[in-house]
Amino acid sequence: MRVTYLGTGAAGGVPRYGCNCLACERALANPVFVRRPCSAYIEDGDTRVVLDAGLMNLHERFPMGSYSAIVLTHFHPDHVQGLFHLRWGVSGHVPVYCPPDSEGCADLFKHPGILEFRPQAKFEPFQIGSLTFTPLPLIHSKVTFGYLIENQQGVRFAYLTDTAGLPPETLAMLQQNALHGMAIDATAPPPSNADHAPGNHNHWNQALELIEQIKPTRAWLTHIGHRSDTWQIDTNPVLPAGVNVACDNAIIDLQ
Amino acid sequence: MRVTYLGTGAAGGVPRYGCNCLACERALANPVFVRRPCSAYIEDGDTRVVLDAGLMNLHERFPMGSYSAIVLTHFHPDHVQGLFHLRWGVSGHVPVYCPPDSEGCADLFKHPGILEFRPQAKFEPFQIGSLTFTPLPLIHSKVTFGYLIENQQGVRFAYLTDTAGLPPETLAMLQQNALHGMAIDATAPPPSNADHAPGNHNHWNQALELIEQIKPTRAWLTHIGHRSDTWQIDTNPVLPAGVNVACDNAIIDLQ
Ligand SMILES: [Mn+2]
Ligand SMILES: [Mn+2]
Ligand SMILES: [Mn+2]
Ligand SMILES: [Mn+2]
Ligand SMILES: [Zn+2]
Ligand SMILES: [Zn+2]
Incomplete structure (x- = not known):
């Protein structure tokens, strides 16, 4: 199973519009530090899934x-805004697996175009080609799923964003399934350095605690905001073995 | 007054996603034929206005x-989708003049970020720097304004999209104010060539009839769909003097 991080940024990305903080200046000067809207691309043999849009x-x-399906974590604009244009394709259908959010975003349900929305139920696995996706409820300001993704060789990857902590049943499920890889929301720097704790996202320490509890072989912090990047530049924090901060366009082979 | 056509496409633009019609293949091969989401940039001295987002x-x-304000015609995604990211700027305020649509689009009103929405009333002029904007009601599936835009030298430009026909008071107002330039919705080809007439947009003949009734010095057809472009390639229609099909990035000096 191959995971490509298409985007690793919090809402607004890095650089934030009009910002001249250390992290945003760095990203303006060098595209390698840009963080686009948080999303990923999962490949397994002929199965290719776009995870968030x-x-x-x-x-x-x-x-x-060029892909089998789109899978959505939730209907916040920074996770679906690419669909507003793409939906007006002229033929064919694009399956879009999503949480059961009756509102969706703007007029996506009213005018789906080529998109075929397929709402899923928590903890009920669905299949896309060779991959099994299990929706895991997260804790966010809108109905949000993380996903446990498993291929036929038993390689397991969990994608957990956007969330502030994890519901007990989600945590239990992740602890019961030994993970080869896991990506988790780490939007903000540790709260001592934050103006205020973000209500709907993990900060750095929360993300590391969850990794410690779940014990995946490898883990990546993602959905990173510019304040976290600035804090990382300032403090150069040491991460536990196997844990990294995700960056855009990184390609990870899990086996 | 300088008008730049930032985008001249109908929803979905040209090329449409996954389309291999004549117009879409042409645009894929040569970027000069691409039509982005319908929008314009108006400059007058130091005043710079982004018209639709x-x-x-x-x-x-x-x-x-780099600009004084954003002015919106209406809250359909193809006219506001650029705001979903831009709003998360870190400081300052961006004035956004708009029609009085209590819904807006998705969560733009709930989380405006740096955007300062300023709903306007029909036929009540407002000022942005040296430009006077008069909101003109249009006929569309959502509350929509066209704008009569006038500078201090009396140069007048009307921007009329998205619309199917024009309300009598809007037409009367445009006939009473001699126009130096006018851009008008011409989404579809003439109906004899269309599968069905579009309910919320002009077709080619409707747009030309309105131009004939309003008699601006110069006029541009805009919000063009791929079916119209294909029809134009096929039939090479002759346009009245002073009338052109707008294209992306064209810069027009009105005086
Ligand atoms: Mn997000
Ligand atoms: Mn979110
Ligand atoms: Mn439109
Ligand atoms: Mn519209
Ligand atoms: Zn910044
Ligand atoms: Zn086409």
Whole structure:
């Protein structure tokens, strides 16, 4: 199973519009530090899944027919905004697996175009090609699923964003399934350095505590905000073995 | 007064996602034929206004402080989707003049970020720097304004999209104010060539009839769909003197 981080940024990304903080200046000067809307691309043999649709150029990056399905964590604009344009494709259907959120985002349900939304139920696995996705409820300001993703060789990857902590049943499920990899929301720096704790996202320490409890072989912090990047530049924090901060376009082979 | 057509496409633009019609293949092969989300940029001395916000890279194209305000025709995604990212700027305020649509689009009103929405009333002029904007009701599936835009030298430009026909009071107002330029919705080809007439947009003939009734010095057809472009390639229609089909990035000086 191959995971590509398409975007690793919090809402607004890095650089934030009009910001001249250390992290945003660095990203303006060097594209390697840019963080686009949080999303990923999962490949397993012929199965190719786009996980969240916040990239503004989604329609250019993924031509029709180049992927099996789109899977959504939730309907906040930074996770679905790429669909507003892509949906107006002229033929075919794009399956979009999503949480059971009756509101969706703007007029996506009213005018789905080529999108075929398929709401899923928590903890009920669904299949896309060779991959089994199990929706895991997260704790966020809108109905949100993380996903446990498993291939036929038993390689398991969990994608857990956006969330502030984890519900007990989700945590238990992740602890019961030994994970080869896990990506988790770590939007903010530790709270001593934050103006205020973000209500709907993990901060750095929360993310590390969850990794400690779940014990995946490898873990990545993602959905990173510019304040966290600035804090990392300032403090150069040491991460536990196997844990890294995700960056855009990184390709991870899990086996 | 200088008008730049940032985008001249109907929802979905040209090329449409996954389409291989004549117009879409042409646009894929040659970027000069691409039609981005319908929007414009109006400059008059130091006054710079972004008219509609559907460009996906709006935040890159228009750095903070490079424009005076954003003016919106309506809250359909193809006219506001660039705001979902831009709003998360870190400081300052961006005035956004808009029609009085209590719904807005998705969570733009709930989480405006740096955007300062300023709903306007029909036919009540407002001032942005040296430009006077008069909101003109249009006929569309959501509360929509066209705008009569006038500078201090009396140069007048009307921007009329999205609309199917024009309300009598809007038409009367445009006939009473001699126009130097006018951009009008012409989404679809003539109906004999269309599968069905579009309910919420002009077709080619409707747009030309309105131009004939309003008699601006110059006029541009905009919000063009791929079916119209294909029809134009096929039939090479002759336009009345002073009338052109708008294209992306065209710069027009009105005086
Ligand atoms: Mn998010
Ligand atoms: Mn969210
Ligand atoms: Mn439109
Ligand atoms: Mn519209
Ligand atoms: Zn910053
Ligand atoms: Zn086409």
